[in-house]
Amino acid sequence: xxxxxxxxxxxxxxxxxxxxxxxxxxxxxxxxxxxxxxxxxxxxxxxxxxxxxxxxxxxxxxxxxxxxxxxxxxxxxxxxxxxxxxxxxxxxxxxxxxxxxxxxxxxxxxxxxxxxxxxxxxxxxxxxxxxxxxxxxxxx
Ligand code: SLL
Numbered sequence: 001x002x003x004x005x006x007x008x009x010x011x012x013x014x015x016x017x018x019x020x021x022x023x024x025x026x027x028x029x030x031x032x033x034x035x036x037x038x039x040x041x042x043x044x045x046x047x048x049x050x051x052x053x054x055x056x057x058x059x060x061x062x063x064x065x066x067x068x069x070x071x072x073x074x075x076x077x078x079x080x081x082x083x084x085x086x087x088x089x090x091x092x093x094x095x096x097x098x099x100x101x102x103x104x105x106x107x108x109x110x111x112x113x114x115x116x117x118x119x120x121x122x123x124x125x126x127x128x129x130x131x132x133x134x135x136x137x138x139x140x
Contacts, residue, residue, distance in 0.1 A: 005037030009119030033070035
């Protein structure tokens with residue numbers, strides 16, 4: 001068995017006067033990401049990451065084939081983002097996790113920061129990885 005710690009989540013802040021946005025209704029800039037839990041490069045075992053955004057985006061499916069595995073956007077609303085990891089061995093089934101994009105603070109604390117971070121720590125557990133994936137995992 002092999003396991004690798006990952007972190008996925010989002011970072012959001014308000015659009016400011018200096019930002020250029022494609023749509024005047026967009027109030028926030030945000031990014032959604034998947035990374036190694038210690039910030040390490042995870043591309044030795046992850047081939048690509050597919051982020052599925054809300055259908056209100058002109059191009060909702062975003063395939064990211066090299067690190068950083070992230071999507072930066074602007075928008076106005078919160079929605080669920082499916083994050084699918086594809087591994088270096090094509091026979092290894094992809095794994096999907098879900099992240100709720102958070103733009104707004106959950107309370108009205110006046111000391112709240114100017115940005116909203118929502119992150120999840122997770123552990124990818126490979127009980128019987130296919131050959132290529134196993135080789136990639138143990139050689140790093
Ligand atoms: C819902 N929470 O579930 C809402 C959807 C959609 C957000 C929020 C901008 C898209 C664009 C955007 O922020 N969409 O203009 O490209 O119904």
